[in-house]
Amino acid sequence: MGCMNTAQTLEPALDASCCLPSEQPAISVEDAQQRALVFKALADPNRLRLLSIVKAGESGESCVCDLTEPLDLGQPTVSHHLKILVEAGLLHREKRGTWAYYSLVPGALDKVAGLVTGL
């Protein structure tokens, strides 16, 4: 006894209707891959600081030249991190003249929080 590995193969059509109403099935492989992309974007200290610095800025947006110095990283590296955050849907990029301004996508952080609690 102990590990009932084979028991769950007997009632495949019942496990969604017989249990507590709050029970939700595990996420799918595709869903997991999708969420992992977002968490990968957050899984770097410098990218977390980028998000935090952009959010803390009083104007709500920062250009790359404002972000290179506090991170102590080269400009190509910062640009690379920013691109990952944009592709993850966390930052918005707007080019005005020579400068590129980055700002938090409204509601993005709350949406990510929902990805965590909704596992």
Next chain:
Amino acid sequence: MGCMNTAQTLEPALDASCCLPSEQPAISVEDAQQRALVFKALADPNRLRLLSIVKAGESGESCVCDLTEPLDLGQPTVSHHLKILVEAGLLHREKRGTWAYYSLVPGALDKVAGLVTGL
């Protein structure tokens, strides 16, 4: 004009008291490293599915033999992923006899959600 990179160096002691009360400073390097550890644990599709499967289990806990098959991974790999989730403070491990039972740490997911929104 455009990028005001040097302006913020003039009032270093004021930026915490002159602005909106909701403004909080950017997180520190150490804080970012700490949070990145948690997000690194979430930045893998198989680990996300592990968390979801453990959470979806009606008993609230699962042993390794219940987790190897749905992930289609070898037993050492699943054990490795589980260890990372335990070290991140997301899963709790309890050994009973030959089996090791893993369960969600109560409140851990909500705490992680706070790490996201609190950036």
Next chain:
DNA sequence: TACTCATATCGATCCTCATCAATTTACTTC
């Protein structure tokens, strides 16, 4: 048109990580 500056992209390097096969550890049972 030529020059400057901000940003993005490219290529290379180093390091981390996901995975597996093999082995070890630990508990149970005969």
Next chain:
DNA sequence: GAAGTAAATTGATGAGGATCGATATGAGTA
């Protein structure tokens, strides 16, 4: 104690990622 089983650990390998120097793009300016 010997055999069997669950889980963890080890060592190796291949893929992905973080970083940098060099270069390209593109807008503003003389």
